[in-house]
Amino acid sequence: MSKVRVLVGTRKGAFVLTSDGKREKWDLAGPHFTGWEIYHVKGSSADPNRIYASQSSGWFGQIIQRSNDGGQTWQTPGGETIPAPGEMPKVSNKFAYDTSPMNGKPLTTHQWYDGTQHPWEFKRVWHLEPSLTDPDSVYAGVEDAAIFKTTDGAKSWNELPGLRGHGTGPKWQPGAGGMCLHTILLDRSNPGRIYIAISAAGAFRTDDGGASWKPINQGLRSQYIPDPTAEIGHCVHHVAMHASRPDVLFMQKHWDVMRSDNAGDSWREVSGNLPTDFGFVIDVHAHEPETIYVVPIKSDSEHIPLEGKLRVYRSRTGGNEWEPLTKGLPQKDCYVNVLRDAMAVDSLDKCGVYFGTTGGQVYASSDAGDNWTPIAEHLPAVLSVEVQTLT
Amino acid sequence: MIRVVLPAHLRTLAKLDGGEVTLEVTGPVTQRSVLDALEARYPMLRGTIRDHGTLQRRAFVRFFACQQDFSLEPADTPLPDAVASGAEPFLIIGAIAGGRP
Numbered sequence: 001m002s003k004v005r006v007l008v009g010t011r012k013g014a015f016v017l018t019s020d021g022k023r024e025k026w027d028l029a030g031p032h033f034t035g036w037e038i039y040h041v042k043g044s045s046a047d048p049n050r051i052y053a054s055q056s057s058g059w060f061g062q063i064i065q066r067s068n069d070g071g072q073t074w075q076t077p078g079g080e081t082i083p084a085p086g087e088m089p090k091v092s093n094k095f096a097y098d099t100s101p102m103n104g105k106p107l108t109t110h111q112w113y114d115g116t117q118h119p120w121e122f123k124r125v126w127h128l129e130p131s132l133t134d135p136d137s138v139y140a141g142v143e144d145a146a147i148f149k150t151t152d153g154a155k156s157w158n159e160l161p162g163l164r165g166h167g168t169g170p171k172w173q174p175g176a177g178g179m180c181l182h183t184i185l186l187d188r189s190n191p192g193r194i195y196i197a198i199s200a201a202g203a204f205r206t207d208d209g210g211a212s213w214k215p216i217n218q219g220l221r222s223q224y225i226p227d228p229t230a231e232i233g234h235c236v237h238h239v240a241m242h243a244s245r246p247d248v249l250f251m252q253k254h255w256d257v258m259r260s261d262n263a264g265d266s267w268r269e270v271s272g273n274l275p276t277d278f279g280f281v282i283d284v285h286a287h288e289p290e291t292i293y294v295v296p297i298k299s300d301s302e303h304i305p306l307e308g309k310l311r312v313y314r315s316r317t318g319g320n321e322w323e324p325l326t327k328g329l330p331q332k333d334c335y336v337n338v339l340r341d342a343m344a345v346d347s348l349d350k351c352g353v354y355f356g357t358t359g360g361q362v363y364a365s366s367d368a369g370d371n372w373t374p375i376a377e378h379l380p381a382v383l384s385v386e387v388q389t390l391t
Numbered sequence: 392m393i394r395v396v397l398p399a400h401l402r403t404l405a406k407l408d409g410g411e412v413t414l415e416v417t418g419p420v421t422q423r424s425v426l427d428a429l430e431a432r433y434p435m436l437r438g439t440i441r442d443h444g445t446l447q448r449r450a451f452v453r454f455f456a457c458q459q460d461f462s463l464e465p466a467d468t469p470l471p472d473a474v475a476s477g478a479e480p481f482l483i484i485g486a487i488a489g490g491r492p
């Protein structure tokens with residue numbers, strides 16, 4: 001019998017929801033790491049019981065947690081034992097920017113909110129993307145924007161410095177949430193290819209496993225940078241793809257929903273009939289690569305649903321033609337937001353779709369979005385939702 | 392023995408039940424030697440009180456002892472005799488301004 005595990009990161013801890021394949025009755029476990037901000041929790045597809053969590057606090061900084069039993073117990077990798085004399089300590093929460101000459105172009109500053117240059121300062125890990133094949137290997141997207149990798153189960157992390165070495169760093173700037181690398185997409189058919197996205201710099205692609213990176217923002221248009229079609233500076237909120245079609249990307253930009261059919265080399269707008277094309281999340285149906293989901297949010301200055309109605313929009317045509325999905329969702333007096341990493345799908349038939357809100361609800365649909373039900377309520381503000389389909 | 396009081400979040404992180412940690416510190420009892428001993432015994436606390444690289448105190452962490460604030464004192468300044476003797480604890484505090492609602 002299949003089982004579904006939903007990993008929820010919130011402003012005050014992590015929660016794990018589980019259900020059988022019917023997805024009718026849910027058990028809630030947690031909070032784990034109570035009181036800490038959990039930006040992301042994600043399981044390894046190579047070993048579903050291996051789960052990584054990003055735990056952070058304004059007081060005490062970054063912690064990385066790892067579970068080997070599906071989220072029942074957790075450890076801080078490398079922090080559990082005292083190193084032997086002469087042994088270098090492994091520290092799972094140390095994210096030191098690469099300043100070696102290997103970088104070639106060691107960037108020391110990026111653009112600050114006021115347009116001045118500002119040094120790179122590590123704040124937190126926004127996103128953890130486990131390798132598709134090795135449970136000990138994970139990529140981490142961090143604020144200030146950079147990508148790190150561990151190959152020892154998160155005991156130690158090293159930056160892939162070619163991204164910041166690209167040379168455009170002085171044009172990267174923070175979005176409202178900070179200058180974060182929030183999206184990491186791995187291509188199962190091409191191990192050297194990784195897509196990432198940064199607010200506010202744009203999307204980048206590597207084809208050599210992270211040694212070198214190319215900005216992939218042609219076709220994006222953003223009114224809040226001096227040249228609206230510049231190569232760098234776009235506030236990309238999230239990017240999604242279907243594993244079977246890794247050259248096709250869907251993007252929720254600050255404003256505009258975009259699509260690329262050539263691995264990001266160019267983009268076209270597919271906002272179509274959406275009532276507003278501002279938003280944060282975007283995801284793809286597990287079995288229908290042309291079926292995508294967004295949650296339109298009123299505007300960049302208001303961050304609430306239009307007309308107090310929480311509506312998921314679904315396109316079955318890869319964009320442009322959208323239908324509102326409202327059954328089971330509040331259609332009056334609703335003023336929550338849905339943040340960029342807070343939507344996920346399961347791979348059951350029918351496809352399950354899940355999202356969390358800043359009001360502490362986690363909604364699920366077990367029929368591809370036709371009907372919704374809250375599977376958790378009254379949680380702290382939800383920062384991320386990931387789903388594991390277990391067989 | 393040096394007595395150290397940790398904030399609740401760090402006690403949880405270090406899997407501690409009690410309110411105080413007792414440490415053996417060799418040599419002068421200073422902020423640096425106390426924190427070195429603390430991090431050696433509880434490696435998971437590295438980076439949470441002071442920066443990994445610079446060893447500077449994190450901005451929202453404060454150090455108190457004997458009703459005094461030692462947060463801005465140099466790391467190698469000797470702590471009061473009452474801390475060195477174990478009569479008074481060294482307090483590691485999360486600043487009131489820290490965290491999020």
